[in-house]
Amino acid sequence: MPSFSHFFETLVSNKGLFIDAMLLTLKLTAVSILFGIIIGLFFALLKISRSKILSFISDAYVYLVRGTPLIVQIFILYFGISGIFLIPDFWAAALALAFHNGAYIAEIFRGTIQSIDKGQMEAGRSLGMSKGLAMRRIILPQAFRRALPPLGNQFIIGLKDSSLAAFISMNELFNVATTLGSNNFDEMTYLLIVAVYYLVLVALLTIIVRLFENRLAVSDR
């Protein structure tokens, strides 16, 4: 284990590089979460639709993503389909992460939508709302509130999973740590530094999700 003073000196003297890397990690996470939510909502709606085919498509997607390791998915997107067209480095990483997060988010949304009492939809319908409108105005807002805690969990997982983008040449936090570590023959110090960065990011993310939860809980009071 490195001494505390050595750790602290290295932390301070490399802060420029690590902050750049952190910004890239944040960018990857933000893009992958945003697209993950869109993809997740899309497949959750497919899953609960009455069409057997649509529901099967959703099942197949969730099975494929949950059934293979994320690093395999990243490599396939980065190397595998580049024979057809070359996805830029950043987008290969971001889309792989988004598709991965999407499957888990789809399951979160499906679960919470189905947890809303049937009477809610029936009430909406009896007021003359179409099914789609009732879904949008009545079911989804309630479902989203219930989805927040598991979503927050998934966001944190997504943030940490972005470290796998290191393997396709993204200079995010983990990559910078391992590269500097092996260059200076001092891996442990740099890994500890990067752990601190992740802890700070996760703390921020936790606070943001909690703020949202409190805000949406206003109607409970």
Add this chain to the structure above:
Amino acid sequence: MKMRLLLLVFGLLFTGLLSGCAKKDKLADGTELIDKDTFVFSASGEFKPFSYVKNDDLSMTGFDIEVGNAIAKDLGLKPVQKRMKFKGIVEGIKTGRADAAVASHTINPLRAKHVLFSTPYYYSGPQIFTRPDSKIKTVDDLKGKEVAVAKGSTYADTAKKYTSNIKMYDSDITALKALSIGRHDAVITDFVTGKSAAKEGFKIKGQQLIERSEQAVVISKDNPQLLKRVNEALEHLRKNGTLSRISKKYFGEDITTKPE
């Protein structure tokens, strides 16, 4: 309604991606480059002193990098370095993420089935490294001992000849570090890598040099014209002393000429 909107968004996204993709530039003599004015070469940046990053801006330097720059200059192209994890480099060359790899790849027949190798730009060889107090001296002592090597290197095959107990590490440096704190009995790696690690204060000792190997630039199979031009460039750099000058700068000796 919502569904249709989402489908539309996805459709747009997908076509956006498709149209944003790079196509290779083709020069008059059939050489294919990612961009006609640049020579994009990759290295790991985790293989000191062959390639390592500068602490201030993460750009790479080292023996391989200077050779790559010299080749680019000789070709009349602007050198562009691309840092990739070592395991990913060959796949990156095959799929056009870089024009070439100047990353200390050892020539071997299995690899030659999938990529093209230039003429060797340096000569090296795997060596056994142990802790200073170890009883292991030669390959015969390795039998049954735990030997560590870096993933994606040819040294796993070398090690298999002498022991069945092999451990894979992400890089040579982690393997050597783990050796110095007693995690396994020996490491097989390039003698230059081991030597520079020992110089940095690792508690390790070099033992028998196992064999000689030739390191070369890696180029995609469907780009033979680029191979021809890189070989010509290497020949110029050998003749005008550039290669040997770079070698002396990093190693104090010339490792770019074939040992007798």
